Amino acid sequence: MLGLLLAADEPAPVLGIFWADATVAAFVATVLFALMVWYLIARARSGLKIPEVRKLPGLDAFDEAIGRATEMGRPVHYSPGISAVSSTQTIASFGILGHVAKLCAKYDTRLIQTNADITTYGVAEEVIRQAYLEAGRPDAFNAEDVRFLSDWQFGYASGVLGIFQREKPAANICIGAFWAEALLFMEAGVNQGMIQVAGTANNAQLPFFVATADYALIAEEIYAASAYLSKEPVMLGTVVAEDWARIIVFALIIVGTILSFFQQKNWLGGILKK
Amino acid sequence: MQGFDWGTFVGVLFTIAVWTYLYKENPIWRVAEHIYIGLATAWSIGYYFYSYVKPTIMDDILTKHNWLYIVPVILGLMMYLRYFPSVAWLARYPMSFWVGYGAGYGLAFSFAPMLTWIAQTFVKLNSFNNIVLWLAVVTGLMYFFFTVNRENAVVKYGALVGRYFIMVGLGAAFGNTVLYRYNLFIDRARYVLGFLHLIK
Numbered sequence A: 001m002l003g004l005l006l007a008a009d010e011p012a013p014v015l016g017i018f019w020a021d022a023t024v025a026a027f028v029a030t031v032l033f034a035l036m037v038w039y040l041i042a043r044a045r046s047g048l049k050i051p052e053v054r055k056l057p058g059l060d061a062f063d064e065a066i067g068r069a070t071e072m073g074r075p076v077h078y079s080p081g082i083s084a085v086s087s088t089q090t091i092a093s094f095g096i097l098g099h100v101a102k103l104c105a106k107y108d109t110r111l112i113q114t115n116a117d118i119t120t121y122g123v124a125e126e127v128i129r130q131a132y133l134e135a136g137r138p139d140a141f142n143a144e145d146v147r148f149l150s151d152w153q154f155g156y157a158s159g160v161l162g163i164f165q166r167e168k169p170a171a172n173i174c175i176g177a178f179w180a181e182a183l184l185f186m187e188a189g190v191n192q193g194m195i196q197v198a199g200t201a202n203n204a205q206l207p208f209f210v211a212t213a214d215y216a217l218i219a220e221e222i223y224a225a226s227a228y229l230s231k232e233p234v235m236l237g238t239v240v241a242e243d244w245a246r247i248i249v250f251a252l253i254i255v256g257t258i259l260s261f262f263q264q265k266n267w268l269g270g271i272l273k274k
Numbered sequence B: 001m002q003g004f005d006w007g008t009f010v011g012v013l014f015t016i017a018v019w020t021y022l023y024k025e026n027p028i029w030r031v032a033e034h035i036y037i038g039l040a041t042a043w044s045i046g047y048y049f050y051s052y053v054k055p056t057i058m059d060d061i062l063t064k065h066n067w068l069y070i071v072p073v074i075l076g077l078m079m080y081l082r083y084f085p086s087v088a089w090l091a092r093y094p095m096s097f098w099v100g101y102g103a104g105y106g107l108a109f110s111f112a113p114m115l116t117w118i119a120q121t122f123v124k125l126n127s128f129n130n131i132v133l134w135l136a137v138v139t140g141l142m143y144f145f146f147t148v149n150r151e152n153a154v155v156k157y158g159a160l161v162g163r164y165f166i167m168v169g170l171g172a173a174f175g176n177t178v179l180y181r182y183n184l185f186i187d188r189a190r191y192v193l194g195f196l197h198l199i200k
Helices: A001-009 A023-047 A055-070 A088-107 A119-134 A153-167 A181-191 A208-211 A221-230 A233-262 A269-274 B004-021 B027-063 B065-084 B084-121 B127-144 B152-197
Strands: A076-081 A111-115 A147-148 A171-177 A193-198 A215-218
Touching: A001 A208, A023 A119, A023 A269, A055 A076, A055 A088, A055 A171, A055 A193, A055 A215, A076 A088, A076 A153, A088 A119, A088 A171, A088 A181, A088 A221, A111 A153, A111 B127, A119 A147, A119 B065, A119 B084, A147 A193, A153 A181, A153 A193, A153 B027, A171 A181, A171 A215, A171 A221, A181 A193, A181 A208, A193 A208, A193 A221, A193 B004, A193 B084, A208 A215, A215 A221, A233 A269, A233 B084, A233 B127, A269 B084, B004 B152, B027 B065, B065 B084, B127 B152
Parallel strands: A076 A111, A076 A171, A111 A147, A171 A193, A193 A215
Antiparallel strands: none
């Protein structure tokens, strides 16, 4: 990477057989990141020390929300968003769902989990069943409370609003990839006096979560929260690798800005910019 | 009733039925909700069958003999094994494949645009706009440091400033989206009022 950077020169940076342009830089960055993820997951799996993910302030909110629902004797609603199971946000959501389901099993609180995608429906059922098993309450798991409503965005939204009205959950947890349905859920939750915890990495919907939820996880925080709560080595390793990548990006921005100050044409920018 | 626009009539009826939710949950809303979910699910089943299942099996496999297409068909069928307890574990394989595909695809195509964004922050700090842009990016990044000790003063105050920048950004996005929602509402209101001949 360093060789490529040093060799770069506008307009066609070349080093021996390497063509140091944006495509090569993206390829190198991808490989570097994949290696960091692999290394950190391997360390986490073998029980070796990796940097700790700090506890986010909003994480206690899950306990608080489920505690409130338990006190009121009303259910908890959980939505993983409307993306398929292949979305990284949905994958992160399942880590949090496992934690929420375990708490619900422990406090004997009903958990209603709704889905807008058939692939998340299957995985969610597995995650919740496993959580109840780990909490020592497999008998309390009710498959009827894991529901597929509709894969139409607003069909799903109207189904969730109906559940809010009829089954009156005391807590609403929405973590994952949300679009226009986000505000519908949150507004209905506020009207019902629910305690709400929400998080997404979809920038257009984040403002609604921040404005209406009692606790909001902002963008990357959902991945960190999932790793922190699940203690899953794969997730922990990935989040730490992402953090290292962020530090590298931070350093690149500092170096790039200094170079821009001294040079008319920034060679580093020339490599990175497509 | 010849020439009467039944399609728009039903659309208006259901729009008003859904709007009754604004008052409170009621039987009219409930009828609209259940019909909507039922229709949506039925439409999806038909759509997926005629757009994916039938063309894949009838055209790609049986007519064009693209035998590789059998693999996704088998993976799809395996998802139903969760209903058979003795082999339910096999349903995890297509799910794992799907999760792996998602993570891999995300990783492969994230870096190229990201590097361009990084390069766009290499600005000369000689104007107010450039300074604000640069500060917002750098401090915003610091807000998302999860393994760096927050007791470090630079990181602590950098993250705090980043938090304010993020809130300003979210506020702007909030206003933008609310405006868009008003547009949607106005469009729907015109649809209803136009049908009732209350506006031209």
